[in-house]
Amino acid sequence: MADVITQNHPAQDVLIELHYLPCLDYFACLLSHRAVWLEAHESYPKQTYRNRCRVLTTNKVDTLTVPVQAGRSRQLMRDVKIDYGQAWIRRHWGCFRAAYGKSPFFEYYAPELEAVFQQKPIFLADLNERLLTICLRLLGITKNVQYTLSYEKEATSTIFDARSLISDKNGPESTIFMKKVPYYQTFGNDFLTNLSIVDLLFNQGPEARHILTESLRAPIGV
Numbered sequence: 001m002a003d004v005i006t007q008n009h010p011a012q013d014v015l016i017e018l019h020y021l022p023c024l025d026y027f028a029c030l031l032s033h034r035a036v037w038l039e040a041h042e043s044y045p046k047q048t049y050r051n052r053c054r055v056l057t058t059n060k061v062d063t064l065t066v067p068v069q070a071g072r073s074r075q076l077m078r079d080v081k082i083d084y085g086q087a088w089i090r091r092h093w094g095c096f097r098a099a100y101g102k103s104p105f106f107e108y109y110a111p112e113l114e115a116v117f118q119q120k121p122i123f124l125a126d127l128n129e130r131l132l133t134i135c136l137r138l139l140g141i142t143k144n145v146q147y148t149l150s151y152e153k154e155a156t157s158t159i160f161d162a163r164s165l166i167s168d169k170n171g172p173e174s175t176i177f178m179k180k181v182p183y184y185q186t187f188g189n190d191f192l193t194n195l196s197i198v199d200l201l202f203n204q205g206p207e208a209r210h211i212l213t214e215s216l217r218a219p220i221g222v
Contacts, residue, residue, distance in 0.1 A: 013037060015148070015155045016162040018077065018128040020066055021053040021196045025166050027139065028178035028216055035144040039163055040125070041151035043074045048164075050077065051124055053196035054172060056187055057099045061172070061195070064092050068124055080124045089117050096198065103186050105205035109138060113198070135197050140209045178215040183207075 014033035019026055026049075030036055044050065051066040067083040093114060100106045112134055121127040136143065155161035165176055173194050182191040183204050200208045 012160045014160045014162050018125055019049040020051050020128050023194045025175040025178050025194050029162055032177055038147050040078050040147040042077050044077045044080045055099050055196050058187055078125045082124055100202040103202040106202045109201050181211055181215040183211050
């Protein structure tokens with residue numbers, strides 16, 4: 001199914017939701033398409049990659065979750081507020097340092113990412129967008145990124161609808177837009193694919209873009 005999806009849409013724009021420090025498959029999706037539309041008007045679904053990511057620690061994969069404030073039913077993603085009543089920033093960065101503090105490129109990339117957390121954005125969408133912008137730049141990926149102006153159940157024929165396709169409910173190592181391309185990881189003897197982009201960036205630095213390109217299931221869009 002993955003090959004059919006991407007090969008039929010090698011150069012189209014893509015419509016996708018905002019994730020928190022997205023997995024590699026997310027960036028493979030962006031890299032495979034010409035331009036990016038970020039869904040700004042969807043109803044916020046709980047327990048998804050929109051507020052969680054996966055990193056490799058000493059002996060296991062850890063899922064890090066950004067807590068959000070309770071909102072009204074069918075709250076829009078753009079209106080979801082982060083809950084700073086919980087010490088989640090300390091937890092996330094404690095995990096990042098334990099997992100990647102000795103990785104080759106942690107000291108080069110971590111400060112800029114950590115600064116976003118210290119700004120304490122009010123909205124989850126703002127946190128995700130700022131982190132995504134930094135990660136795209138560190139990867140050397142230049143895309144025309146725009147936000148949707150309203151919610152449309154179906155995308156137009158010139159836009160590939162990737163909303164909710166990338167989900168841990170499919171299995172954490174299940175991918176749609178990429179195939180497994182092993183790279184050095186700090187812990188473990190068995191390579192784990194499709195972790196958060198920070199795993200690739202902290203371990204591979206400038207080579208991260210090359211690894212993503214090698215992993216694509218489809219040609220890069222123009």
